[in-house]
Amino acid sequence: MQLAPRLFGHDVRCVRGGREVFAGLAFEAVAGEALAVTGHNGAGKTSLLRLIAGLLLPAGGTIAIEGSEAELTVPEQAHYLGHRDALKPALSVRENLAFWADFLGGGTTRPIPDCLAAVGIAHAIDLPAGYLSAGQRRRLSLARLLAVPRLLWLLDEPTAALDVAGQAMFAGLMREHLAGGGLIVAATHGPLGIDTRELRIGA
């Protein structure tokens, strides 16, 4: 019988700039579950997401996904959305999303106009991304999650800059992802509007 995918970390240690940020961290999430990573400023929430995304190397411990595609690494199964929106201002909204879809692995499986409609910016499809408001830029970043399906969403303060309707829209997208067997790890200082289990870093 195939097990449901499970993300786990065991005895994870993070060192940045020669200073230990956290050590002995353990966590797990099974398919359909969301972890809310909380903790004070500087506790290491962003660092943990970057460790899982493979953008930083752990100073110790293990991070893995079991029960999913064995030949893929954790980063290959993950989307990482950081604080910055990582958009090219001179390219149109459509071109930005097409770039990300190609970069993340072989074109979209969901048409670009559909993805943009789902995040509420279909009307801006041909605008240069540089013309977008902060909330619209965030919505365009979120559209990446839909354009290229991946098991694990790593989200750093994903609702920052979103208005109330945008937060509700994104909560709906996260719920759909979880209902489809996805996993979410989100660093947050506030509620995400979905059921989460808390992973608190630091005191």
Ligand SMILES: Nc1ncnc2c1ncn2[C@@H]1O[C@H](COP(=O)(O)OP(=O)(O)OP(=O)(O)O)[C@@H](O)[C@H]1O
């Ligand atoms: N490039 C770096 N070099 C050295 N130290 C770093 C670097 N980036 C972050 N740090 C340090 O690592 C620690 C954890 O930072 P991190 O950004 O992970 O915290 P955080 O919990 O996400 O904080 P916040 O709630 O403010 O976003 C902080 O003390 C920070 O100064």
